Amino acid sequence: GENVEQHPSTLSVQEGDSAVIKCTYSDSASNYFPWYKQELGKRPQLIIDIRSNVGEKKDQRIAVTLNKTAKHFSLHITETQPEDSAVYFCAASIWNAGNMLTFGGGTRLMVKP
Amino acid sequence: DSGVTQTPKHLITATGQRVTLRCSPRSGDLSVYWYQQSLDQGLQFLIQYYNGEERAKGNILERFSAQQFPDLHSELNLSSLELGDSALYFCASSADSGRAGETQYFGPGTRLLVL
Numbered sequence: 001g002e003n004v005e006q007h008p009s010t011l012s013v014q015e016g017d018s019a020v021i022k023c024t025y026s027d028s029a030s031n032y033f034p035w036y037k038q039e040l041g042k043r044p045q046l047i048i049d050i051r052s053n054v055g056e057k058k059d060q061r062i063a064v065t066l067n068k069t070a071k072h073f074s075l076h077i078t079e080t081q082p083e084d085s086a087v088y089f090c091a092a093s094i095w096n097a098g099n100m101l102t103f104g105g106g107t108r109l110m111v112k113p
Numbered sequence: 114d115s116g117v118t119q120t121p122k123h124l125i126t127a128t129g130q131r132v133t134l135r136c137s138p139r140s141g142d143l144s145v146y147w148y149q150q151s152l153d154q155g156l157q158f159l160i161q162y163y164n165g166e167e168r169a170k171g172n173i174l175e176r177f178s179a180q181q182f183p184d185l186h187s188e189l190n191l192s193s194l195e196l197g198d199s200a201l202y203f204c205a206s207s208a209d210s211g212r213a214g215e216t217q218y219f220g221p222g223t224r225l226l227v228l
Contacts, residue, residue, distance in 0.1 A: 031214065032214030033214075034214070034216070034217075036219075042221070043115065043203065043219040043220060043221050043222055044156070044203070044219045045115075045219070046216055046217075046218075049214060049216065051214045089156060093214070095214045095215070098161055098168050098169035099144070099161075099207065099209065099214070099215065099217070100146060100158040100161055100169050100171060101146075101148075101156075101158060101217060102158065103155055103156040103157070104155075105155050106155060106156075
């Protein structure tokens, strides 16, 4: 089955700096890659996603890049703010085979004011 | 608010007991997914139902079972509970209309504590 690895497990940045979280996946058939943000005790919330026919996607301060050949994808957050502090999860799925998500282990992002 | 509801929010029970977790998907969503989040295992897919039928199974124990009813709400049944079953259980739903990579919306979760 699919295996998703995520690095780093913790990331501390100064407010205004950029943050990058990287994930690798094992199943070349995976074609959908969402990123979720989870605040303590809350539900995971989708912040951005990318499909395998696209190499990059941007939404304001958040961007995701996908390298299908290398089987890795990354989340980039620019101009970080204290409210960006949370745990971020990457995930992978095969949309036409159930679409269940395989999650990475999570990255705890701390933005210091 | 994602539109997915889960009850109860918290559940405290004893080892060996049985509990039922309930999930109502977003209006119009046909697929329901159950995930378990524990400190040592992270977020893990358990099982998926689509329009009343089981579609996919993940790392779900034999002591656990689920079903989806005609009104599309779903229940996850956990029996012979063990201490290690203590976790956050999330339900998610998606339209699953066949388009590539449809968003899964997560409910607020049920926090289960087995004592």
